[in-house]
Structure formats: structure tokens, C-alpha cells
Amino acid sequence: MARLADRQDFERYAAAVHQRWERLWAGDRWVISVGISGCSIGKGALETYRHLELMLAQEGVPATLRQVGCAGWCFAEPFVEVRAPGAPPVVYGNITTDRVPELVHALKRGEVKAELALGVRAEESFGGIQPLSQHPFLARQRRLLFADAGVVDPESIDDYIARGGYRAFLKALFEMTPEEVVAEVKASNLRGRGGAGFPAGIKWESGRRTQAWPKYVVVNSHEGEPNVFKDRRLLETNPHLVLEGLLIGCYALETPHGYNYIGGEHALAVQRFQEAVRQAYELGLLGDNILGTKFSCHVRVRTGGGAYICGEGSALMYAIMGQRGQPRTKPPRSVEEGLWKRPTVLNNTETFASVPGIVRHGGAWYASLGTEQSTGTKLVTIQGPVKRVGVAEIEMGMTLRELIFEVFGGMREGYRFKGVQTGGVSAGPLREDQLDVPIDFDSMTPLGGMLGSGGFVVFDESVCAVDFARYLTAFNRFESCSKCNPCRLGNPALVEILDRIRNGYGRPQDLDIIREGSKHIIELSLCGLGQVAPMPLLGMMKAFPEEFDAHIREKRCPANVCPISEATLLAAAGDD
């Protein structure tokens, strides 16, 4: 493949791949797509793919078998989409290898398997199957970043271009000045998706203002929190969207240096993003003098080694520089002195992925989505015993109750809702009676919760609030980089007190000691990890005070989780 020389060359190429895409879907061969992603592989999608390949050949079905990314419906993996000639594509869920034969046989007979179908990609029902868009998981979603999830092959730049990809970058490159790009991002009021919600446009503007070169633009795809898996799904499912956002970022900052720092655990995300970069170089969308312009851009991928703290901005930059990833005091801020002591703009994966849409349709359009202070859509994940575990993309402002009970289907059979942990390891839980809070950057904070990166953990009555608090506090203790004392010494002290309580040796004054100690950790710690580390514990104490009380005063763990339960049982046995 030759590098595209200029804009016309790109247009010709785009027209050709678009035509090929149309022909694929209008042709008289079957088109069968299997979602291959980190989570579907865990559920056997590769085996399903191989089995299908074999059976289709055996049965002589003339079919094009393709890989696509996942569509966020973890609960329905592995999924297989079947387009029979002349019929709309039908998506089938939970197609494990044992179901492949019945599926292929039905197809051969020209039937649909309504009982296995999630929906049909069409406006109207087909063969008794409802439109996919009416599936309860999707009906309330608003998909911009995930619009083509499960539709395009993530390892094909042609698929991405055929669906309108890199148009935003071309628009920026040929029709807009860097200042105009920043102005649109500012007008969109896009706030950072990595947790803190800082307006991206303002950050980009500061980055432009600093007069020092070279400058760097960095994607934060570290995603080391224990409660979220959206960024890697985005990279696995549509890596070119993130790359296009990064390219636009580099153009806006007028720099040829882009980076993506990806958590090393997310192997498939790393692999697919690297492949996307390779393809973009090959086509001339990366490299020197892109499409005959003066703009050059080079993107490097760096991976992390399993330290949560490396997601923090300054730590991440040290990590890229081959040093231990430990945060530093600010100022100077990263937009003044970041990577290699140069101005650096760092944004979350999802933030960058939102940029192409903003450039294409305008900041005002984006700002009209969501709520006034939290515009646009948000990727959210739910973990825990809900019926439909997965990644959803919703407009900001939906209530947490709608999200949990409509989109994610509510609790699985046999589980009763107790609470939902918000903001991962950086905030507290919400109870049943607090679920009508809208999902945005600001509404949950007064309740002790937080939007954070958008990972919510639903827990049921088998989970003990004290033990859960210990789990979350222990995470922060373990992941503390040990650079500053309040965090290094304070968090182990909190865990120690919690362990005392869990073992039945809690004292009434312990809760005050926790509050007092937490205050010191929050106020005196150097970075964002320590500054919020006690929040989950304080939140649990606030949401479930009776449970802390039961442990301390009655020496009893209501959920029967803590070691105290065994002690009580033994004591009771001894009484006989």
C-alpha cells in the first residue's frame, strides 16, 4: 500500500474502501462476524470462530467470516452476527462452540434462531426478532464512541475509513487552524474522562500558551483501577478512533510527538493500538508531511508494568521516561513541565476518542448532549451481580437507578441490592434510596460518591461493608508509591484498625481515630492517591453505620464475612 500523497488521494482511497464495504453487505455471500475482544476471548470466542470456520467449510456455506470488536455486551459474549443474502444482519448472543452446529444448520435451512437472537440490525422486526436498538441493554444508550463497536474490524483501517473515519482529522488539517480546533473543543465543554473532569479545551489552550519546545501529547490508557474496563474495550474495539483523536490533539498543539501509555496487562488493547499505528503509518496518516502538508506526527506506544499509581499524570510521565512512577509536587503543572520537562498535554483515552466527533459536528452540537455542566456521553461499566454486565455509553444525566436497573438489567436471580460503590477506590458508596442521582461530574459528590472514570460496583447483601472498606483501603495501601509519609504510613494504620474491627477487637473510639487519621492523610498527602485514599472507608461508615456498630459493639458481622463470625460461632459452640 502506497502512502497517500494528498487530500484527493485520500478521497479516492476512501471512496474505494467505501464501495468495497457496500459490496460486502450487498453481495450474495453470507457475511458472518464474530466479536473478538479481551472479554469474549475469556468466554471462548476464538474457539467459536474456529468452529464456525470449520463448519461453514464443511457445510459448503458460501460465507465471508470476519472478526469484529466487541459491542460492550459482556453478558452475551461470544456473539455472532449473521447476514444472509437479502436479509438484514441478525445478532446472536452466547454462541459457545456447542451452539455452533445448531446455528449453522438453521442458517443452511434458511431459518433464523429467534431464541438465541439479541436483535436484528434493522428498523423493523424480522422473523420475529426485534430490532437490536430496542434490546433493553441498548434502548437507553446513546452511542457515539461505541457507535461502530461490534461493526468494524478493529484491525482494519479500511473498515474505519469506510465508516467515515479520519474525516475529522482531515477537516482539522485542511479546513481549520489549530486555534480553531481548540476553540471547538472548548465550546464542547468536554471534561476529562479519567476521573477529575477538568475541561479538555482549557488544558489544550494552556498547552498552546506555554512557549517551550518540543511539546508532547499523551493518551492515558493506563486503566489500573480495580473497578473499570472501558478504556481497554475502546482500544480493542475501535483503536483508530483514539488514534484519530490523538492526531487531532497533536495538530492542535502543533507538535509531532504523540504517545499512548497503555497498561501492560491489557495485552489485546496494546496489540490492536500498535497495529492501528502501523496501518496509519503505512497509509501516510502518520509520519512526515502528512497528506502533503507541513504537519508531521509520530506516535509511540509505551506500556505499564502493573502499578496503579502510574495512571497519575506526573507518575505516568516518569514511567514513560524509564523511572519509577512516583508523583511529584505541583506546580509546575504538566502543561508547563511534563514529559522530558517539556509542555505535555495528558488526557484520558475516552477524552481523545470524543474529539473526532466534536471536530466533525462542532462543539455546540456536542454541548447540546448530556447536561449543561457535564456535556456529551460517558462510557460506564458495571461490575457485580447484575444481569447484564458490560460497557454502556449513555448521555450524561441518566439516573443511576435507570442505569443499574434498566440498562444493566438489575440484580441477578438470588441477589439483593445493597449498594453501589462509585468512583472506584476514590469515593464512597450510594444506597438504594440515593439512586435517583443523575450520572454527571458534580451531582454525586455531595452524597459522598463520585463519577470518577465511570466504573460502578454493585454489591449485594453477601458483602460486608466493613470488609469491603478494608478491601478498598488495602488497595490504596498496596498501591501507594511510598513517597510521602501520610499516605505511606496512614493507609496501613487504617487497614490495621479495620482488621482489628473485623476480628472482633474493635473499640468504640476506633471510628474517631479513623476520622482523625483520615483527615491527616487527605490534607497532607502529596498526590491524588493519598488525598482520596480514605474516602471509600469514610463513605462506607457513612452509608452503613449500623454495620460498623454491629462489629464493634455486638462483635458480630451481619453478612457473616469477617473473621469475627467464626470467633462468634466457636464461642457459641463452646457454650454448649
Add this chain to the structure above:
Amino acid sequence: MAHHVEPAEQVDLAPLREVLASQFRPRDSQEAYELIVGACQEAQRLYGWVPPEAAQAIADHLGVTINRIYGLLTFYADFRTEPPGKHFLWLCHGAACYVMGSSRLIEVLRERYGLEDHGVSPDRELTLHVFNGCLGVCDLAPVIQVDHHTYWGRLTPDRLTAAIDALKRGDPVEETDGPAG
């Protein structure tokens, strides 16, 4: 922690050297530093851990000090500086897995198989790595990734012990992703 290091088997550095020569070619010292972690990850992929000889080879290749390499190997949770056992268990202790019972699995591994986090079982059959993040397959929680490719999901302590015993015998492990729900 007790430092029980096996008498080092001869490490064949040729495959590592090959990867370093083809994929790790820094243009300047800045990039050399940026490539250290990636090079160590390659070494671990090849050997299952980062042997001292490999660390030295990386230091020589990139022109950085061995101290710098060990500074990173000991900072990141993913790296192993001691040889692992025969099978590798990557146990997810993310929030979904916690809520669905990963603590009980950790307990079983400790009590029944003498496995601590980052430890090797006394019979050197198993290595355990407890992962604090999320493995990204929460629908299977609680879940363990085994030998870098298979997943045992929706585990209970009983299913875990059955699966491990089968693994040690070399038998296929039944129903690795548990009952659907």
C-alpha cells in the same frame, strides 16, 4: 520473604538478543530509557521471569545501568525476579471479583496449596499472582487466568480445587467458565 533461588539454569540469551536487536533500537538516550520497561516485558514473556543475565543483557543493549533496571523490576508488580513454578495463576482481585468472592479463593490457595501472592508452591507446581486491577472479564467473576491463556470463571472454592487438581494431573479442566447466569 525467604529468598529461595534455584541454582540458576543456563539462560539462553539468544532469543532475547534477537528481539532486542530487531525491535529495541533507540535513536538517542532518551528513547533508550523509554524502552527499558518494554524490553523487560519481552524478557519476562520469553523466560517467565527476568533472570539476572537477561537484565544485564538489556542494560548492555540499551546503555543504561543495571541499577536502573532493577529499580524498575522491583517497582512494578508485574515483574518476577525469581523463577516461577510450572503453572501460572493470575488471580483477579478487582472489585467485581472481590464482590463475587475472590477473597475466599485467595484463602484456599494459601491454606491448601501454600501459595502466597507472588509466591511459588512448595512443590514448585504453581505460581500465584494476585492482580489488584481488573482483568476485564468481570462477567466471569471471580476469575483466574491460567498459564496466560485459559480462564477459569465464576469460581467457587470447590471448583477451584477441582480445577487445580486436574491441572496438576495434566487432565483437562471441565467447564472452565462456570454455569451461565
